[in-house]
Amino acid sequence: MNISVIITCHNEEEFIERCIRSVLNQTIFEKILEIIVILDSSTDNSEKIINELYKKCLKIKIIKSLSGSLSNSRNKGLNLVSGEYVAILDGDDYWLESKLENQLKEFKVLDNTFGMIYTNYIDLFENGEKKKISVRSLNNYNQQQLKKYFCDDGPIVPSTILVKKKVFDEIGKFDENLKYYEDTDFFVRLLENYKVYHLNDFSCVKQRHKNQITNKLYNLINHGDKVIFKSIKRNKILFKLKNIRMARNRNKAAIQCITFYDEKSIAYKLILQSLKLNFLNIKTWIILLIIIFPKSFNLFMINKIKQFININVT
Secondary structure (H helix, E strand, O other): OOEEEEEEEOOOOOOHHHHHHHHHOOOOHHHEEEEEEEEEOOOOOHHHHHHHHHOOOOOEEEEEEOOOOHHHHHHHHHOOOOOOEEEEEEOOOEEOOOHHHHHHHHHHHOOOOEEEEEEEEEEEOOOOOEEEEOOOOOHHHHHHHHHHHHHHOOOOOHHHOEEEHHHHHHHOOOOOOOOOOHHHHHHHHHHOOOEEEEEEEEEEEEEOOOOOHHHOHHHHHHHHHHHHHHHHHHOHHHHHHHHHHHHHHHHHHHHHHHHHHOOHHHHHHHHHHHHHHOOOOHHHHHHHHHHHOOHHHHHHHHHHHHHHHOOOOO
């Protein structure tokens, strides 16, 4: 049982050494066949830093790219892997030392219906603050994992996953035609063919930046809908769940609007759209009631009911 690691890097000189060293420091480093670093359109000192690390570890393979696409970079790495398992790591994130060991142990006892293991993670903010994020587990849903993920995904963070290589061979790689939510698209396709296992570890630290595109979820609604329509076109079983998923995306964006930006007018529009899609959803009505009250009360109520309404904001 051996592992190929794919690291994507775009102008991440501040983080890339920490990232790669977290792979070199894995407790089962001997199981890692190769560390494929896709250096995509970087103009900073990332390449110099990676080359210095390569001198100390010949398992590192540096591949240059000018695609400017995260999906393309990951796919370039996937085209080169030779390991039985594949782990993905973004260049600004890093792993805890036992990440791969713990996941590999689980794969040894899981049956062949499982294609991927994912974990919780830790958000690391620019001020140094850390916050543990417990990801929704799909372990208790068995054959209903696909429906549960489609209606109410985790989220699953790519830097936490360990995937069997044969999964990519069978279902394909990341869709380079999707500008956003290519991860969601891949996970839906995976769940159409395999089960996934949630390992309740905090195995990865995810670097958060104030300018990340996901800071404005309502700007990505159309991109999320594109993945939904692509999924139901391929899998008719998901058609009945379309409105549930679309309403969920709008609820999530509305919660973020009033939690972080105090943009009530946008939140109202999103909630109205959600009600048209799924009028009987109690979650949507709760959010609408929250919007009516002042922001201070909103934050208090959201913290009290977030676990109940089961919405994650990232």
